[in-house]
Amino acid sequence: xxxxxxxxxxxxxxxxxxxxxxxxxxxxxxxxxxxxxxxxxxxxxxxxxxxxxxxxxxxxxxxxxxxxxxxxxxxxxxxxxxxxxxxxxxxxxxxxxxxxxxxxxxxxxxxxxxxxxxxxxxxxxxxxxxxxxxxxxxxxxxxxxxxxxxxxxxxxxxxxxxxxxxxxxxxxxxxxxxxxxxxxxxxxxxxxxxxxxxxxxxxxxxxxxxxxxxxxxxxxxxxxxxxxxxxxxxxxxxxxxxxxxxxxxxxxxxxxxxxxxxxxxxxxxxxxxxxxxxxxxxxxxxxxxxxxxxxxxxxxxxxxxxxxxxxxxxxxxxxxxxxxxxxxxxxxxxxxxxxxxxxxxxxxxxxxxxxx
Numbered sequence: 001x002x003x004x005x006x007x008x009x010x011x012x013x014x015x016x017x018x019x020x021x022x023x024x025x026x027x028x029x030x031x032x033x034x035x036x037x038x039x040x041x042x043x044x045x046x047x048x049x050x051x052x053x054x055x056x057x058x059x060x061x062x063x064x065x066x067x068x069x070x071x072x073x074x075x076x077x078x079x080x081x082x083x084x085x086x087x088x089x090x091x092x093x094x095x096x097x098x099x100x101x102x103x104x105x106x107x108x109x110x111x112x113x114x115x116x117x118x119x120x121x122x123x124x125x126x127x128x129x130x131x132x133x134x135x136x137x138x139x140x141x142x143x144x145x146x147x148x149x150x151x152x153x154x155x156x157x158x159x160x161x162x163x164x165x166x167x168x169x170x171x172x173x174x175x176x177x178x179x180x181x182x183x184x185x186x187x188x189x190x191x192x193x194x195x196x197x198x199x200x201x202x203x204x205x206x207x208x209x210x211x212x213x214x215x216x217x218x219x220x221x222x223x224x225x226x227x228x229x230x231x232x233x234x235x236x237x238x239x240x241x242x243x244x245x246x247x248x249x250x251x252x253x254x255x256x257x258x259x260x261x262x263x264x265x266x267x268x269x270x271x272x273x274x275x276x277x278x279x280x281x282x283x284x285x286x287x288x289x290x291x292x293x294x295x296x297x298x299x300x301x302x303x304x305x306x307x308x309x310x311x312x313x314x315x316x317x318x319x320x321x322x323x324x325x326x327x328x329x330x331x332x333x334x335x336x337x338x339x340x341x342x343x344x345x346x347x348x349x350x351x352x353x354x355x356x
Contacts, residue, residue, distance in 0.1 A: 001062050001156035001189050002027045003048060008057030010043055017043040019213035020057070025206075027062075030183050031191045032204035036236070040213040041193045042161055048191065049159050050074045061157070074157075077150030077188075081162040083142045085134040091145055092117055092130040098153040120148040123182070140171040147182070158183075160192035164199070172196075176203055197237050201225060209233050231339035234264050241265050241308040243336075261338050267296070267311035269335040272320060280330035283308075285323045290314065302328060 005023040009016070018040045025031050033041035046052040048059055050071040058067045066074055085094050095117045099108055108116065121127040124144040134142055143163060150158065163179070164172040180203050183190050194200050200207050201221040209216045209224055209232075217229045228234035235242065243263040273280065283299040286307065290296075295317040297310045310331065323329060 003157065003189065003191075004058075004060040004063070005044070005048070006058045006060065008044070008047060008059065009055050010047055010052060011055055016213050018047065021213075021215055023208060023215065023218070025189060025191065027189055028187045029189060030180075030203065030205045032200035032207050033191060033193045033210060034195070034197065034200040034207055034236075035210035036195060038212075039210040041195075041208075041210050043213075044210070045159050045161055045191060045193050048157075049076050049078050051078070075153065075155055076157040076159055077153065077155035079143075079146050079150050079158070079160040079163050081165045083134070083146045085142060085146060085149075087134050090131055090133050091121070091126070091137075094134070094145060095120055095149045095152055098149060102153075116152065120151055123151075123185075124148045125178075138171075139167045140175055143167065143175060144178075147179070151186070151188075156189065158188045158190045160190070162193055162195070164196075165194075172199070179203065201237070209236065211236075231262060231264065234337060234339070239267050239309065239311065241267060241270070243306070243308075263333075263336045263338045265333055265336045267309045270308070270310045271332040271334065272297070272310055272312075272323075273330045273332070274320065274323075276330045277332065280332050282328055283331050285325055285327045285329060287325065288323060297323065299329070299331065 003023075003025040005021055005025075008018055008021045010018040021040075021044060023044075033044060035041045043052060047054055050066070050069060050073075054067055058065055060066060061074065071078075086097065089097070096113050099113045099116060102108075118127055118130070121130060124147060126141060126144055126148070129137065129141065129145075134145070137145065147160075147163075160179075164175055167175065176199060192203075201224075204221060206218065207221055207224045208218050211232050217224050217233045219227070224233060225237050228237065234240065241264065243265075244261075276282065282302040284302055285297060286300050287298040288295065293314050295312055295314055297312075298307060299310060300307045308331075
């Protein structure tokens with residue numbers, strides 16, 4: 001089912017949570033609403049679900065206006081961060097709940113309900129837990145049951161609000177792959193909220209970057225990461241070094257920028273050498289640490305307190321290193337991206353790339 005969000009706004013008192021948002025979600029798309037806390041992503045999800053009343057604008061499902069329809073009429077599956085399982089019911093009863101409370105004329109027989117529930121438990125790989133209670137499950141298992149329950153009523157739209165937010169890193173990683181597999185198998189239009197950039201870039205077909213109640217950029221994971229439309233998107237997605245004012249002027253060499261400009265460059269785009277080159281910046285090695293196959297090096301520009309981070313794989317580090325703490329090396333900032341900085345916020349109008 002396709003979803004159209006047209007000029008939708010929602011305020012809580014004087015706070016504008018969602019401000020004139022327009023968004024088209026194609027049938028079968030896997031969409032991530034990504035942004036910092038307070039960006040409006042969860043409010044937008046709840047407006048789509050019908051859990052909040054819209055102040056202005058319209059929500060359409062398959063071209064039909066659902067703005068004033070109830071949650072039940074929208075027939076969406078909603079998965080909460082805190083699972084929202086019924087603690088007094090066992091797992092079978094939790095998953096079967098939505099099927100049992102249907103209107104009598106739509107309700108399946110007990111035999112069909114049982115078949116449906118075990119089909120879903122098998123889908124989420126927890127069929128042997130049917131007789132257990134939520135208190136007997138791990139966080140990851142609870143989240144799988146919450147998803148199975150939402151799928152029981154065969155929704156055409158699946159909405160997930162920070163589904164892995166309460167889980168540890170290892171379980172989050174496992175469930176990312178699992179949820180992606182579920183989506184590919186069922187092809188349900190899916191929208192999930194996250195503040196985790198890696199999660200959004202890894203899982204989604206389409207990433208919607210939000211900030212201050214507005215959409216900053218919509219695109220594929222590759223588009224928003226490699227072609228950010230403004231400074232907020234660039235700085236929010238992934239690790240980034242930031243240089244301001246005089247610091248930027250000192251390292252940008254032939255680039256013509258104002259002192260108000262801000263320059264950004266990702267750690268893996270900075271090139272290090274033990275030999276000075278034209279335009280390179282002498283820098284002192286402050287700290288070196290390895291994370292799996294990645295080496296991260298913290299440096300400080302010589303004769304200043306300006307610090308930055310460089311990232312490379314272990315093979316590259318062995319090729320040009322090793323470095324010692326306190327050693328002077330030379331950094332090249334060839335892919336520095338600069339955005340003008342106006343008083344009202346960052347703009348794209350002065351986006352440039354350094355040329356050495």
